[in-house]
Amino acid sequence: MHKFEEKTIKTKPLYKGKVISLQVDDVLLPDGKEAKREIIKHPGAVCVIALTEDKKIILVEQYRKALERPLVEVPAGKLEAGEVPELSAKRELEEETGYRPGRMTHVQSFYTSPGFADEIVHVFLAEDLVKVDDGLTVDDDEFVELMEVTIEEAEQLLKEERIYDAKTMWALQYVRLNDLV
Template sequence: MHKFEEKTIHTEKLFEGKVVRLQIDDVELPNGKTSKREIIKHPGAVAVLALTPENKIVLVEQYRKPMERALVEIPAGKLEPGEKPEVTAVRELEEETGYECNRLDHIISFYTSPGFADELIHLYLATGLRKKENPRAADEDEFVELIEVSLEEAIQLVKEQKIFDAKTAYAIQYLQLKEAQK
């Protein structure tokens, strides 16, 4: 047993939706006491930092209902059952932007909100982009606008809080560090 491990005594499943499940776990704490944990189970997702041959970052603007506003983000989407993250990355890039890539490199995987959710995002760098002649259509409930910006313009969008999500900010910081190391 790990030093801080919480042993699950009982799980109550409260909700199962299209994207997430909600459960409450009764747990035994390391000190022997018990507590409850509200947990969101998520299938995982990918995010793609896509760079055009002109070194522009490919972004999408879309409305995000939980925030009641539009955000500018890197292309992303959830894993389908049994789908490998790199397959999801290629699919999401094509569906959201119309691009395909010559090269796809895994940058890192990270948890988005480990205090209450198990969502793991796999971040990829896509290069050698080219527009696909007949790209796959976006999901029927997804409306996005394509935006291509320089690194400096992306940094400005962060300052203006138009880019306001962790995966996109993480990707931009990665690119800043990569550029600084040249």
């Protein structure tokens, strides 16, 4: 037991959706007092840093309803039940970009918002890309535009706030710090 651990006394499910569920936990704090914690449960996700042979980064632009605006992002998606993250990353890359990786490497995993959610994102590096003949096969409710950009162009998109999400910012920093392009 960790000295800051909060012991769950009771969990009250509030909502169960296609992607997330929401619950309220009553917890016992380390000092003996009780508190409530609102928690979002998420199956986890993957994102892919995909690099072309000519050292461009593959990004996708899509509308994000929660923000009421489009964002430019690295290809990403949620894990299906029981799905291995590497297979999910390969699937998402192919669905969103029409590319299949010749080589896929796990880079890092991180929690997106640990104060209220258990979502973990597994980051993969995809290299030796091969264009798939049948092209994009995105989900029925997903509309994306493929972009292949230099690191300088990606950094300009960041300055323009077209890239505005943490996973993509993290991915660009990883590319730059590791001299991948």
